Amino acid sequence: MENFFDKIVELFTTPEYIDSLLHGFLLTIEIAFFAVLIGFLLGLIIALVETGKSKWFAPLRFICRVYVTIIRGTPMALQLFIMFFVIFAIRDFPQIVTAILAFAFNSAAYCSEIIRGGILSVDAGQTEAGLALGLSPLTVFHKIVFPQAIKNIIPSLGNEVITVIKETAIVSMVGMYDLNMAAKDIGSGQNMASYVVPMFVAALFYLAVVYLITFVIKRVEKHMRRSDARA
Amino acid sequence: MPEHKNVISVRSLKKAFDSNKVLNGIDFDLFEGEKVVVLGPSGSGKSTFLRCINRLEEPTSGEISFEDTVISDKNIQEMRAKIGMVFQHFNLINNLTVMENLTLAPVKLHRMSADEAEKKARELLRHIGLISKAGAYPASLSGGQKQRVAIVRALMMEPKVLLFDEPTSALDPESIGDVLELIHEVVDDGMTIMIVTHEMDFAKEIASRVVFIDGGKIIEEGTPAAFFSHPKTERVREFLKKVL
Ligand SMILES: Nc1ncnc2c1ncn2[C@@H]1O[C@H](COP(=O)(O)OP(=O)(O)OP(=O)(O)O)[C@@H](O)[C@H]1O
Numbered sequence: 001m002e003n004f005f006d007k008i009v010e011l012f013t014t015p016e017y018i019d020s021l022l023h024g025f026l027l028t029i030e031i032a033f034f035a036v037l038i039g040f041l042l043g044l045i046i047a048l049v050e051t052g053k054s055k056w057f058a059p060l061r062f063i064c065r066v067y068v069t070i071i072r073g074t075p076m077a078l079q080l081f082i083m084f085f086v087i088f089a090i091r092d093f094p095q096i097v098t099a100i101l102a103f104a105f106n107s108a109a110y111c112s113e114i115i116r117g118g119i120l121s122v123d124a125g126q127t128e129a130g131l132a133l134g135l136s137p138l139t140v141f142h143k144i145v146f147p148q149a150i151k152n153i154i155p156s157l158g159n160e161v162i163t164v165i166k167e168t169a170i171v172s173m174v175g176m177y178d179l180n181m182a183a184k185d186i187g188s189g190q191n192m193a194s195y196v197v198p199m200f201v202a203a204l205f206y207l208a209v210v211y212l213i214t215f216v217i218k219r220v221e222k223h224m225r226r227s228d229a230r231a
Numbered sequence: 232m233p234e235h236k237n238v239i240s241v242r243s244l245k246k247a248f249d250s251n252k253v254l255n256g257i258d259f260d261l262f263e264g265e266k267v268v269v270l271g272p273s274g275s276g277k278s279t280f281l282r283c284i285n286r287l288e289e290p291t292s293g294e295i296s297f298e299d300t301v302i303s304d305k306n307i308q309e310m311r312a313k314i315g316m317v318f319q320h321f322n323l324i325n326n327l328t329v330m331e332n333l334t335l336a337p338v339k340l341h342r343m344s345a346d347e348a349e350k351k352a353r354e355l356l357r358h359i360g361l362i363s364k365a366g367a368y369p370a371s372l373s374g375g376q377k378q379r380v381a382i383v384r385a386l387m388m389e390p391k392v393l394l395f396d397e398p399t400s401a402l403d404p405e406s407i408g409d410v411l412e413l414i415h416e417v418v419d420d421g422m423t424i425m426i427v428t429h430e431m432d433f434a435k436e437i438a439s440r441v442v443f444i445d446g447g448k449i450i451e452e453g454t455p456a457a458f459f460s461h462p463k464t465e466r467v468r469e470f471l472k473k474v475l
Pocket residue numbers: 248251253271272273274275276277278279280
């Protein structure tokens with residue numbers, strides 16, 4: 001036990017280790033952040049196509065369905081490999097971009113399902129009221145449907161963000177130096193010579209971010225629920 | 232009725248939901264200043280008729296014009312801005328305050344500036360005794376309050392005609408009176424309206440014409456005096472026996 005604490009102190013006082021961990025942590029956050037951002041926007045587009053009424057959308061709707069089915073039906077790790085070794089098997093193509101896109105394309109499918117559910121959860125009367133006033137479908141979506149849908153799906157979106165952050169750990173499988181990889185790297189080093197401590201610390205890093213996001217989501221949710229209040 | 236402008240004209244309107252033929256050829260004209268009460272048994276297509284007029288339902292066939300302009304997918308937004316609608320379930324926008332519900336459309340559609348809209352909204356809210364609710368969200372209003380806000384929201388657009396689809400059917404008996412009173416005022420101000428309602432006394436009081444729909448067709452129409460005292464068809468006699 002004493003050894004364990006000694007190692008923790010060693011880890012936090014050796015600049016080289018701290019550097020590695022922070023580097024890895026930063027990469028994890030970067031990938032997750034941009035993946036979620038792009039994934040959400042793509043997911044929103046897919047959800048709009050899938051819930052859209054226009055006849056012109058029919059072929060697009062089909063493509064979206066197929067896309068979502070494939071993404072949800074195959075392992076993330078395989079999707080990552082396909083992105084790295086097939087689609088972006090281009091020399092000198094930045095690894096981080098490939099990774100971000102891999103997770104973004106994956107998250108888009110899940111986000112689209114969440115957003116679609118959110119849109120469908122908004123009472124049709126809300127849309128009708130807006131349209132009956134003469135507002136354009138776009139305004140109705142932007143001012144009425146979307147804000148209400150988002151409110152309903154904030155918790156699910158929060159879960160998706162957390163899932164993506166943790167799932168990015170598999171980028172170590174393609175040799176990227178994320179938080180997970182940093183822990184392994186430090187642990188296998190001659191000085192540390194123990195996986196327990198760096199992995200314990202890496203776990204704390206993941207936990208801290210997830211906890212922070214959970215906290216933020218709770219606040220946002222509370223703020224958005226204010227229109228439900230029966231004053 | 233001399234010199235009265237045609238506000239809405241409906242020609243051979245048909246509407247089917249898949250194989251369910253709901254409207255089977257409706258011909259109808261609404262003239263300026265008219266107060267038309269639409270009656271008919273449940274499921275006869277009254278709501279569908281009203282909703283086809285502002286194209287919340289896409290007609291299967293037929294033609295609907297507003298002031299001599301044929302309503303199409305191209306001009307529908309412009310037309311809807313002139314055709315107000317009041318729903319059975321109020322449909323106030325849940326994520327907007329009462330004030331925002333009133334000002335959203337007129338400001339977005341450049342009918343008035345934000346200041347003008349707010350001023351007008353305040354006047355209307357004061358008039359219906361709900362100025363204290365300006366900043367409240369719909370969830371904190373009673374049914375009757377919601378419906379009165381919904382009515383003034385429609386008025387904010389200064390529509391040429393107002394369509395009411397059972398505006399009091401979702402209300403408790405106490406608030407029905409308040410809402411009918413407000414509709415009465417709107418009518419007295421000269422608004423052209425079409426209203427589906429089960430409030431027969433109110434219908435008799437305000438109607439300039441009664442239209443009876445059954446099986447997706449208008450099977451009888453006339454002045455309230457004639458319609459209620461001397462119905463021409465057996466179907467209407469039956470209906471009146473049940474509701475009066
Ligand atoms: N969106 C829809 N999809 C499918 N069928 C519909 C739809 N709206 C209405 N209908 C059908 O059309 C018929 C007429 O409905 P509508 O609501 O117009 O009747 P109504 O006269 O308003 O009845 P009520 O007095 O009960 O309100 C019914 O058979 C109903 O099931």
